[in-house]
Amino acid sequence: MKEEEIIATENIIKLASLIAGKPVSSGQQLNVKSPYDGRLVGTVELATLSHTNAAIETALKGGSVPNRYERYTILDKARTLLLERKEEFAQLITAESGLCIAESNYEIGRAHDVLLFAAIECLKDNGQIYSCDISPNGKQRKIFTTYEPLKLAVAITPFNHPLNQVAHKIAPALAAGTPVILKPSEKTPLTAIRFVELLYEAGLPPHMLSVLLGDTKEVAEILVQDARIDVVSFTGSVAVGKMIAKTAGYKKIILELGGNDPLIVLEDADLELAVELAAEGSFRNSGQRCTAVKRILVQESIVEAFTTRFVEKAKEYTCGDPADPETKVGTVIDEQSAIYLENVIQKAVNQGAKVLLGGKRTGALLEPTVITAVPRDAQMVMQESFGPLAPILKFKDIDDAIELANSTAFGLSSGIITNNMGHAIRFVKELKVGTVNINEVPGYRIENSPFGGIKDSGLGIKEGVIEAIKCFSYMKTFSMPW
């Protein structure tokens, strides 16, 4: 073997699915390659059907659940370990996902906050007290509520935030005291496994957490359908989410699905703010966020001025080597996805749309693309485009804007750029979405705030650390004479 091949081999990260901390050995491996240059980043030993069943049985046989203070110390220790290893994790995220290193570093900060807020929640008891003598026939009693752990949860995560999506499932489950089996994306498994290992190192009893990768029919589908699982928490595409809704059977399911979020710019908007937020929302994370700006709706009286400024701002989002600190937009997750997006752009052009900037693809690298005169029925308007596309559509007035914004099957988030409080209130009240951000991007949130959508974006059940802990618990009530 040549010298450079030996060095290259030495740099390959070799990991495995883990059942309660123990690596599986199946002889089946997943190769993880960089979407940017195709080099082998790592390998993962895959789990098979027998491992899936073993992981469920191990978790259920398990052992004692750490108490609240113990859960706090584990999550807080994990937080400090993550900060110590920020560089390693950021480089791993970039290597396996193609996200630019600046975004990967930003994601570490978000995952840190998830661990911090989850640790804090361990010390709180969100129980409530209900006095019963509040009606003429009320008794002298009180009713108390408390949240209790479930037996076993399954968490299934997408590729687009290799660390933070996993943190947003695992940390709330552990804060709730519920053992969890993680099935991360096969496109970004290395970061997920490294994060699980970090939690063991932070003192998590191994029986509380396993991480499995493998053939969908031998791992993911088994985990979804097994009757011993209390809750399946899924984040991913609408298609898979709806399949899970059909097959999960009698259990709690949490579905955080696709987004087609509008940024709506009214004629009274601060134009520079609108341009800044439209570019940030469209292109950060290579446009691969469920809450990315997927449609830019601009009032017709300012659409020309907006478009001119927006094209100039979009030029600042340099696309290239994701490992370069200067790069603002890395690759999308793979070349197949970039080709799909290229075809979506071409379909819009065939319908009369005009590409004002970008549109050029090299492998999995797709330039940030500004498209105008996009028909309202174009695929890139009605469906989710998971990449750095920025279609601009115009609207006449607020009624038209609300109708256009509500016209797709999605209802995740939205951003409204206006200085008129009356207009802002109308959008908050009339948009059929989970979130309306005024003078901010649709993706603006803090990690412990309620998050989630309706329609094809979700079932209206919120995540975000505080709400997600409730998803991984069940509420018990008890009462006594008072």
Ligand SMILES: NC(=O)c1ccc[n+]([C@@H]2O[C@H](COP(=O)([O-])OP(=O)(O)OC[C@H]3O[C@@H](n4cnc5c(N)ncnc54)[C@H](O)[C@@H]3O)[C@@H](O)[C@H]2O)c1
């Ligand atoms: N609403 C949100 O919070 C949110 C967040 C991130 C991503 N997303 C959505 O996720 C999609 C992109 O992520 P993706 O491509 O990884 O999604 P995906 O649905 O293809 O995969 C998500 C996860 O589901 C697993 N999976 C695939 N088939 C399955 C099956 N039959 N049963 C159980 N699990 C199965 C995958 O292995 C992966 O781990 C986009 O639609 C995006 O909008 C939504």
Ligand SMILES: O=C[C@H](O)CS(=O)(=O)O
């Ligand atoms: O892709 C969606 C993410 O999971 C939620 S966020 O937009 O990054 O907060």
